[in-house]
Amino acid sequence: MPSILLLGVSGLVGSHLILALRDHCPGLPVTVFLRNKNLDVYLYETAKVDKVVHGTFDEKDKIVALAKTHDIVINVGSSWDVPLSEAIVEGLKQQPDGKKRTLIHMSGTGNFVDKRWTDGAFHADTKVWSDDDTEDMKLINPEMLNGGPDTVVLNASRDSQIGTFIVFPSGIYGEAAGPVPALGVIQLVFREKAQELGFVPYVGDGSAIFNCLHVKAITPFMLLLLGLALQEDKSQRSVYERCFIIGGQEMPWKAASEAFAKSLHAEGVIPSPEARSVKLEEAGGGELPMLMASNMRLTSPRAQRLGYKNEEVSLEEYLKQYDQYLN
Numbered sequence: 035m036p037s038i039l040l041l042g043v044s045g046l047v048g049s050h051l052i053l054a055l056r057d058h059c060p061g062l063p064v065t066v067f068l069r070n071k072n073l074d075v076y077l078y079e080t081a082k083v084d085k086v087v088h089g090t091f092d093e094k095d096k097i098v099a100l101a102k103t104h105d106i107v108i109n110v111g112s113s114w115d116v117p118l119s120e121a122i123v124e125g126l127k128q129q130p131d132g133k134k135r136t137l138i139h140m141s142g143t144g145n146f147v148d149k150r151w152t153d154g155a156f157h158a159d160t161k162v163w164s165d166d167d168t169e170d171m172k173l174i175n176p177e178m179l180n181g182g183p184d185t186v187v188l189n190a191s192r193d194s195q196i197g198t199f200i201v202f203p204s205g206i207y208g209e210a211a212g213p214v215p216a217l218g219v220i221q222l223v224f225r226e227k228a229q230e231l232g233f234v235p236y237v238g239d240g241s242a243i244f245n246c247l248h249v250k251a252i253t254p255f256m257l258l259l260l261g262l263a264l265q266e267d268k269s270q271r272s273v274y275e276r277c278f279i280i281g282g283q284e285m286p287w288k289a290a291s292e293a294f295a296k297s298l299h300a301e302g303v304i305p306s307p308e309a310r311s312v313k314l315e316e317a318g319g320g321e322l323p324m325l326m327a328s329n330m331r332l333t334s335p336r337a338q339r340l341g342y343k344n345e346e347v348s349l350e351e352y353l354k355q356y357d358q359y360l361n
Contacts, residue, residue, distance in 0.1 A: 035061060035062065035063065036062060036105040036106055036264060037062070037063045037064075037065065037103075037104045037105050037106070038055065038059075038062055038063070038064045038065070038104060038105070038106045038107075038108060038260075039064075039065045039066075039067065039100050039101060039104035039106070039107045039108070040052060040055070040064060040065070040066050040067070040108045040110070041066075041067050041068075041091075041097075041107070041108070041109045041110065041111035041112075041118075041122075042068075042109065042110035042111030042112070042140075043066040043067075043068050043073075043077070043081075043083075043111075043212075044068050044069075044070050044073060044212070044214050044216075045110065045111060045210075045216055046206065046208065046209075046210050046216040046217065046218055046219075046249055047110040047140065047203075047206070047249060047252055047253070047256075048110045048111065049210040049211040049212035049214065049216065050210075050211045050249060050250065050252070050253045051108070051110060051252075051253050051256055052064070052066065052077070052081045052083065052212070053080075053081060053211055053212075054253045054254075054256070054257055055257075056081055056082045058257055059257075059260065060082070063084040063085075064083045064084055064085075065083065065084060065085040065086075065087060065100065065104060066081075066083050066085070066086055066087070067087045067088075067089060067096070067097065067100060068086070068087075068088065068089075069088065069089065069090050070214065071088055073086075073212070073213065073214065074086050076212065076213055081212075087100060091111065091112060091115055091117075091118045092117075094117065094120075094121040097118065097121040097122060097125065098121050098122075098124050098125040098128070099125065100125065101121070101122045101123075101124070101125025101126050101128075102125040102126070102128045102129055103125075105134065105135055105136065106135075106136045106137075106138065106260070106263055106264075107122050107125075107126065107136070107137050107138070108138045108256070108260070109122060109137070109138070109139050109140065110140040110256075112183070113139075113140060113141045113142045113180040113183060114179075114180055114182065114183065115183060116182040116183055116186060118183070119139065119182075119183035119186040119187060120186055122137060123137065123186060123187070123190040123194075123196065126190070126194075126196045127190070127194050127196065131195065132195070133195075134195075134197070135195070135196055135197070136196070136197040136198070136199070136263040137187060137190065137196055137197070137198045137199070138198075138199045138201070138256070138259050138260065138263060139183065139184070139187045139198065139199070139200050139201070140200075140201050140203065140252075140256075141180040141183065141184050141200050141201065141202050142179065142180045142202060142203060142204075142219075143163075143202050143203065143204040143205070143245060143279060143281065143330060143332055144178070144179035144180055144321070144325065144330075145174060145178035145179055145180050145181055145184070145202065146161075146163040146202070146279070146330055146331075146332050147179070147324070147325060147328045147329070147330050148160045148161045148328055148329050148330075148331070149324070149328050150328075151242075151327075151328060151329070152237075152314055152324065152327040152328055153237070153238045153242075153314075153327065154236065154237030154238025154239060154240055154241070154242050154287065154311075154314070154326060154327050155238050155239055155241050155242055156241040156242055156243060156286070156329060157242075157329060160243070160329040160331050161331065162331040162332065162333055163279065163331065163332045163333070164279070164332070164333045164334075164335060164336075165202070165277055165278050165279040165332075165333075165334055165335065165336040165337055166333075166335040166336045168272065168274040168275060171274040171277045172274060174188065174277075179321065184200055187200055188200070188273050188274075191273040191276070192273055197263065197276075198273060198276055199259045199262070199263065199276045199277075199278070200276065200277045200278070201252075201255065201256065201259065201278050201280060201337075202277070202278065202279045202280065202332075203247060203251075203252050203280050203281075204245035204246050204247050204279075204280070204281040204282055204330070204332065205218070205219065205220035205244065205245065205246035205247070206218040206219050206220060206246070206247065206248075206249050206252070207220050207221050207246060207247075207248060207249070207349055207352055207353075208248045208249030208250060208352065209249075209356075218249055220246055220290075220349075221294075223320065223321070223322045224290075224291075224294040224298070224322070225298060225303065226320065226322075227317075227318060227320065227322050227323075228294070228295075228298045228303050228304045229303065230318050230319070231317075231318055232304060232305070233295070233304055233305075233306060233308075233309070233310045234291045234292075234294050234295035234298060234304065234309045234310070235291065235309065235310055235311070235312045235316075235317050235318075235323075235326070236287050236288045236290075236291040236292075236309055236310075236311055236312070236326055237287070237311075237312060237313070237314050237317055237323065237326045237327040238311065238313070238314075238327070239288070239311065240286055240287045240288025240289075240291060240309075240311065240326075241286050241287075241288065242286065242287050242326065242327065242328060242329045243284055243285070243286065243287075243329045243330060243331055244284070244285055244286070244287045244290050244325070244326075244330055245281045245282060245283065245284050245285075245330050245331070245332060246282055246283055246285070246290070246349050247280065247281060247282025247283065247344055247346065248282065248344075248346035248347060248352060250346050251280065251282060251343075251344045251345070251346045252280065254341075254342075254343075255278070255280050255337065255340075255341075255342045258340050258341050258342070259278070259340075262340070275336070277336075278334070278336055278337040278340065278342070279332050279333070279334045279336075279337060280334055280337050280342050280344070281332050281333070281334055281344070282344045282346070283344075283348050283349055284331070285349070287325075287326045288309065288311075289350075290349060291309035291326075292308075292309045293349055293350045293353050294309070294353065295307050295308055295309040296353070297353040297354075297356065314327045
């Protein structure tokens with residue numbers, strides 16, 4: 035029976051995925067690797083995992099040894115940690131020749147930002163990335179936001195017997211399903227930016243396009259990929275045909291900023307519920323300003339043919355519900 039190693043179980047996506055594995059794949063033995071030592075009872079009794087191993091992503095030898103002894107590794111723990119991906123690949127490579135082994139890696143659509151324009155405006159000629167276009171997927175490189183680990187994974191599939199899948203979710207919002215509080219990355223970066231500046235910014239006129247989705251849209255697709263991994267022989271598809279973009283709501287960055295300004299004001303994080311237009315150089319540090327200044331456009335025909343659907347609430351509606359819950 036194929037065994038699964040899951041990294042990132044205490045994070046946002048992992049907290050939902052581990053419960054989905056319990057409910058939909060009860061016969062598959064699951065090992066989880068995490069730093070938190072306070073979740074063992076929950077993981078064994080509620081999530082029904084078979085084994086808990088404690089450690090950090092810096093402990094390469096542990097990760098290599100675990101990957102070496104599992105048929106399928108699912109990494110939703112980090113989309114930017116190159117040494118982590120290298121350790122996973124090294125462990126999978128150490129398995130016997132001819133043995134089927136698979137890596138399902140979660141990246142992000144931060145790779146697919148058109149930085150030719152950084153004025154915060156919509157541009158009709160912005161590149162629209164498609165997971166059905168292998169030439170688009172061949173453009174993935176280490177200079178992209180999440181491109182370092184992605185390149186490691188792509189090379190592993192080309193150069194070895196490892197079957198790989200990469201899923202690129204757009205900006206994630208939502209809450210964790212388990213006992214450890216966690217919020218979507220887009221919520222975290224907006225909160226950090228509001229705390230840094232004292233208001234929520236957008237760049238220029240804010241008409242540049244952003245794409246985002248609720249965390250609950252991701253888990254069903256990860257299960258589809260797992261099903262594919264259990265059925266398919268690696269030779270049936272090229273590495274680039276195993277890349278899937280899963281997007282959600284497309285909206286102007288100004289609309290996203292306005293929604294977060296209202297939400298963060300309601301929480302008392304910032305004094306005003308109004309978002310503010312700024313120049314790129316006035317938007318502070320981190321990745322968010324450059325993302326806001328550019329367009330992120332994408333399409334998902336390959337993922338949709340596999341069965342991907344986004345039926346979750348919009349960002350604005352989610353933030354309203356979240357504010358009501360807090361109050």
